[in-house]
Amino acid sequence: MTQKGGGRGRLVADKRYSSSKQPPKASKPTKPRKNARRGGGNGGGGGGGRGKPPRRNGPVTGLIIGLARLIWRVVWGVGWRLAMIVALVVGAATLYFYSTLPDYTKLLDGRTRGSVTMLDDQGKVFAWRGETFGGQIDAKNVSPYLRDAVVATEDRRFYHHFGISPRGIASAMAINMREGRGPFDGNGGSTITQQTAKLLCLGVKFDPKKWKNEAAYENDCRSGGLRRKIKEVPYAFALELKYSKDEILSIYLNRAYLGAGARGFEAASERYFGISAANVDPQQAAMLAGLLKAPSYYAPTSSLERSQERAATVLSLMHEQNYLTDRQYLDAKNNPATLSQAAQKRAGGYFADWVMDTIPDFLSRDTTEDVVINTTLDQRIQSAAEDAMKSVYDNKVSKGSKAESAIVVMSADGAVRGMVGGRATKVSGAFNHATMAQRQTGSTFKPFVYATALDLGYTPDSMVDDAPVTVKMPGSPDWSPRNYERSYMGPITLTTALEHSVNVATVRVSEAVGRENVIKIAEGFGFAQDLPNLPSVALGVGESDLLDMTGAYAGILNGGSSVQPYGLTSLTLKGDDQPLFGKPGGIGERVISKKAAQELTYMMRQVVLHGTGRRANIDGYEIAGKTGTTQSARDAWFVGFTSDYVVGVWMGNDDNTPLKGTTGGGLPAEIFHETMKRVLNGEDPKPLPMAHPGDWQVPAQQSQGQSQSAGQAPAQPQRQRRDPSQSILNELLNIFGSN
CATH class of the missing domain: 1.10.3810.10 (Biosynthetic peptidoglycan transglycosylase-like)
Structure with missing residues (x-):
């Protein structure tokens, strides 16, 4: 090429380095180096007029950057592969679970067991279990x-x-x-x-x-x-x-x-x-x-x-x-x-628990079906009992007292209408003092001593001597019962003896009519089993729970037939029309004559009118009942009834320590009064099914006007025969001996 061609080169240089103050000197074209792409030429100065070369990293920095790049490549390489594996595993698991899922309607009821729904006597739900x-x-x-x-x-x-x-x-x-x-x-x-x-x-x-x-x-x-x-x-x-x-x-x-x-x-x-x-x-x-x-x-x-x-x-x-x-x-x-x-x-928790205990586990706690139980519970009566308990404890029980109480309300046929098993009324699953606490019955047992005598032919006017006595028991020390007041009334009627809860007179009657007969009558009414064959059985040393005791008194009210307390009337599987079974209890066999039951009711009416149970009386209504206090006042009872309802009340300490200043005629009678007052609210008074003076006949031997004495019972085919002509005093002397 000619020199003139160099001008072309200058034009290119001007165009390329227009910002330079001095154009670069012409130089011979050089062959490009193979490593020119690395940008630094041969590492010298600004050869060829290309400016400062890029700065090189030091060896440490280069090592760190290289290591970071290596780690990133490894993490990225492992990460996306791991993510792919996880995605595949999750996808496979999802597809597996998807294949196992049924129609959604089959997943709506997730229970492994069924439930129990309880209905009151009006068919309304009041409790659930399960x-x-x-x-x-x-x-x-x-x-x-x-x-x-x-x-x-x-x-x-x-x-x-x-x-x-x-x-x-x-x-x-x-x-x-x-x-x-x-x-x-x-x-x-x-x-x-x-x-x-x-x-x-x-x-x-x-x-x-x-x-x-x-x-x-x-x-x-x-x-x-x-x-x-x-x-x-x-x-x-x-x-x-x-x-x-x-x-x-x-x-x-x-x-x-x-x-x-x-x-x-x-x-x-x-x-x-x-x-x-x-x-x-x-x-x-x-x-x-x-x-x-x-x-x-x-x-x-x-x-x-x-x-x-x-x-x-x-x-x-x-x-x-x-x-x-x-x-x-x-x-x-x-x-x-x-x-x-x-x-x-939340009424009836204790009642519901009790009903659950009366049916088989496979239909209650372990049921795989939904069960519907119709019951005898009257929610009005249940609330009355709960309110009565609360009222007495709030107003008449000393602060700090730990005494417990229980209430049972029952019809004459044994149908339980209400139950409170403790002073905490709105609970479930708690200890039920009405059904689980076996306690001595005290003087609430005495009516069954007199029921035996009346069934054998005695009358409410028959006489018994309330005087000190000692009972001789072969092989055991002699026993001398005492009255609560430590005083004696002399010859009194059976009515008076029960009215004032006279211990000695009651023991005399029990021994005169035959202790075995008394035990048989009591167990026939169903409130006590395995009673001790001892003279003290007449004073209530045997044990019972409140439910059975109340049921025994229901037997007196219904005319002398035993009852089995019950709360269930029918049990049905949900969706079925026919119940699996009906009520398991009710009226059973006759225990004493209707005449004896009505005479005993008269005597128990006097307890409420004039005797130890006066606090239980409600003006305008006929109420009969009996108080009971055990030794050292560890238990206090009152059980009584109107023409329609029997109400039993117990009070005591769980550790069996004595109550302070409480007898059956005190707080238990108050709880009875408050309960029955609420139960009878709005109901018309009805007479008790009881005999009246003049209804019972005086035996011909007593034409001189003397009342029959305890021990002069006419023959009863099912009982031990007594000689009507024998004097009560002579017989008692033969039994107890002179004291």
Whole structure:
């Protein structure tokens, strides 16, 4: 090329380095180096006029950068492969769980056992045992307020996620660590779908060989931790693939436990409000949804105030998420939900427990069916007994007293109308002093001594000598009974002896008519078994519970026939028309004659009118009864009756220590009075089925006007024959000897 060609080179240089003050000198073209792409030429100065070369990293920095790049390549290479493996495993697990899921309707009732529903004498529900299931409900058919309350409280993004909520899990982990727990301990951030997975126990069925009971099984199903969370994810995905959102929510609404033995929102709504879940209003829906956090703690039957406070929080969430308008929110907040009348009363807990004990376990505690039991309970009478107990303890029992009491109200045929098994009235599962406490009966046994005498032909006017006596017992020390007042009345009628509960006179009558006969009569009435064949049996040293004692007095009221107390009238499996069986008790065999029973009723009426039971009397009504106080006042009793009801009352200390200043004619008679006053409220007075003076006949031998004496009974085919002509005093001297 010519020199002129160099001008072209200058033009290129000007164009390329226009910003330079001095153009570069012309140089011979050089052959490009193979490593020119590395940008630094041959590492010298700015050869060729190309400027400063890039700065080289030092050896340490280069090593660090290289190592970081290597680690990143390894992590990336392992990470995407591991993620692929996890995705495949989760996908396979999801498909497996998906294949095992049945039609969603088969998952609605999650109980492994059935329930027992108890109805009172009017057919109204008053108690449940086991986990009740109110019936299948659908998310589309329940109250929209209830559906919204559950979603707002438990999973506000329920309709927008695919089974899990990473945001919710991350938030829950942060809360757990902030509060000093492990990341997976405590709050779980579970969606409704995940909670449903837990309720389904990830498809694992209850196995009694693996879990000792159902509670252990459910605790295992609800357990937290990383392993559980990992298992929940594919199961939740499977639920989302298999079922619609409404179907998942339906499973949740039916299986969730909501306290007080209620499984599912239908059962809970019936139990707490007496209405279907389809009809709850916003405040009721909020209370039900609030139970999901801690069912037993927030149950309104445990603490209505606490439940209402939780419901207020739920209402606020519903309002924030636009499920409630301002007006709806304020109205619901200012008018919180309250319990139904039946739930408020919680009446009959002791009664329900007793009924459960009277039927086989396979139809009660271990039932796999839903059982409906019709009972004899009268909720008005039950409430009367509970109110009476509370009134006496609040107003007449000294503060700090630990004395317990029990009440039984019964009809003449043995049908139990009310039962209070302790001073804490609204409980269940507690020790029932009415049926479980075997205590000495004291003077409440005495009517059966006189029932024996009357059945053998004595009359209420027959005479007995109330004077010191010693009973000689072969092989044992002699026994000398004493009266409570330590004084003696001399010759008195049988009526007077019972009216004032005279010990010595009663022992004389018992020995005169035959101790074996007295025991036979008492056991025939059913309130005591294995009575000791001792002279002291006449004073109530044998033991009984209050239920049997009350039943024995019902035998006197009904005219002398035994009764077996009962509370069940029929037991039916839910959905069946025919009961499996009917009442197990009622009136049994005759024990004493009707005449003897009516005469004894007259004598017991005098106890209430003029004797030890005066505090039990109610003006305008005829009441008969008997007091009882055991040795050292360890037990105090009063059992009495009107024409329609028998009421038994017991009081004592659980540790069997003596009561302070209490006898059967004191606080027990007061409790009887308060109970019967409430039971009879509004009822017309009816006469007792009793004899009256002049109704009984005086034997012909006593034409001179002398009353028959104890020991002068005419023959009775089933009893030991007595010689009517023998003087009571002579016979008693033969029995006891002179003292």
